[in-house]
Amino acid sequence: MRGRALLLRSVALALLLFSAAAAWAQTDVTMARITGTVKDEQGQPLPGALVEAKNQETGLMARAVADTNGFYRLLNLPPGVYTLTASLSGFATLEKSDVRLVLGSAPTVDFTLPAATTAETVTVTAETPLVEVTNTTVGATILNEQIKSLPLNGRDFTSLVYLTPETRRESQRGYISISGQRGINTNVTVDGVDYNNAFFGGQYGTAEGRAPLAISQESIKEFAVITNGASAEFGRSGGGFVNVITKSGTNDIHGT
Structure with a gap:
């Protein structure tokens, strides 16, 4: 009985540590x-x-x-x-x-x-932007000012992904291709949550002949496109990464 109780405690502790690590990684994202x-x-x-x-x-x-x-x-x-x-x-x-x-x-x-x-x-x-001398990530961050001011066909914010070098849209499926990889190898997250189709690959809502589900341009605060040198928080991809965060409330009233 003691051995079984010790085993259960060990398993519970391992799950707790794993959950904490996952939460910490998502926070960094x-x-x-x-x-x-x-x-x-x-x-x-x-x-x-x-x-x-x-x-x-x-x-x-x-x-x-x-x-x-x-x-x-x-x-x-x-x-x-x-x-x-x-x-x-x-x-x-x-x-x-x-x-x-x-x-x-x-x-x-x-x-x-x-x-x-x-x-x-x-x-x-402060000088803007601040230089991060230890950051080895290759890519670009698309800020909210760019999302609001740059012209977008169909108001699809993912069109701004292609401002980053080494990115393109696949002609058949409409997936985001990074660094020459197939679009199904691009990992997309929204607010730290997986936004990829678990069965077909590619962005969520896609399949053969179907376009990805779209998030409103007005909902996006900013996003980062990583073409190389991604940190350990990112994974599950043979290509690049698109990391999106949505807007939250502020002290001012806004409308569209």
Whole structure:
């Protein structure tokens, strides 16, 4: 009985760890993150510094505290434009506005806090876009501004996929072909969920002679096309990847 109970506990623990890993991978697919350091003007780390990120569209707040090396990490941030603030008692508060996070991005944003005898805030406008020197992914991100402003035949957002080099639409089935691979080898996800036909391959809703099911252009926030160098969160494909996220609510009222 003890052996059986131990086996059941081991299986339950393995399933729990697997589920957590899957959830973490899905979060990385649909979100973004920011890392960096907080130091003083002499280059010494400032442990305990508070770093806050505020989404300018929704007001979402995320906070992190710098560790003993001055390193901080902000995870699970929805794509959008943020204002970052770093503060610590005895130092001036530094604010960086207009930090743009796109789908799957992980920029490094460092802070250098000057000493302050009175309360003051220094505001810096971030350079856009931020360069990710550790990102080896080859592809492109199609932003919401492009989806709204560029002409689309039939208002099909997938037509914008072909702005990315090494992509084309298959003439017979209408699948998205990447890097010369057959369209059935392209992996498409929407909000982290598989959007592929499990039987025929290709985009969901397709079969011989049928076009893929379409998602409204108005529903799409942005999407990334990865032609090479995809990270471990992506898989199940011999071709490339199209990673789509849909819009969420904001503090403003919009209509069409």
